[in-house]
Amino acid sequence: MTAIRRLATAITTALILCGTAQAHAGPSSNSIAGTWMNPHNTVAVHTGACGEKLCGWVVWASAEAQSDARDGGTARLVGTALLENYKPDGAGGWSGTVFVPDRGQRFYSEIEPVDANAMKLKGCILHGLICRSQVWRRIPETPRG
The missing domain is CATH 1.20.5 (Single alpha-helices involved in coiled-coils or other helix-helix interfaces)
Incomplete structure (x- = not known):
């Protein structure tokens, strides 16, 4: 040669x-990009790139979730960004802000992949002193109706 x-x-x-x-x-x-359903099967979020970061928008919500969001001050839940400005944390996860529509508030948040079809979404207050987490599952398509 x-x-x-x-x-x-x-x-x-x-x-x-x-x-x-x-x-x-x-x-x-990243394995987090895709469409995800919350553990209560009331909200589906599509995650993907938003500039250099990761974000997630509501693509489907049950009537109950939409009503709860309206009560919290979010007039239109579908289309709302729930996951905002997540950046890689260097350990395979992401950190950013989660918007909780039924409370009308944003919280510090972390996302950790569990496996190819599950991610753990954690929201915290008091600089991470008190946190709550949920495991969301990947869904193949957006629900109808």
């Missing part, structure tokens, strides 16, 4: 590796 061919091969390999590393670093390729 000539020196030029070896150099071209090395550059191509480096570019492929850099592209792979960037693809794995971005939220859109």
Whole structure:
């Protein structure tokens, strides 16, 4: 193999590796991207990239969840961002802000992948002193109705 061919091969390999590393670093390729159902089966959220961060928007909500959100001051639940500005935490999880529509409040939050079809969503108050978590499950499609 000539020196030029070896150099071209090395550059191509480096570019492929850099592209792979960037693809794995971005939220859109993370295992958290997708559509998720809360444990009460009342809200479905689609997660994906929002700039350099990860966000999640309500794509379906039960009548009860919509009513609770209205009572909390959120007029239209479907389309609302529940997961806001999550950044990788370096340990495989994400940290950001979760919006709780029925309370009309935002809280510090962490997301931790459990497996390919489950993620643990944690919301905290008092700088993480008191936290509550739920395990959300991945769903193949948005519910109807």
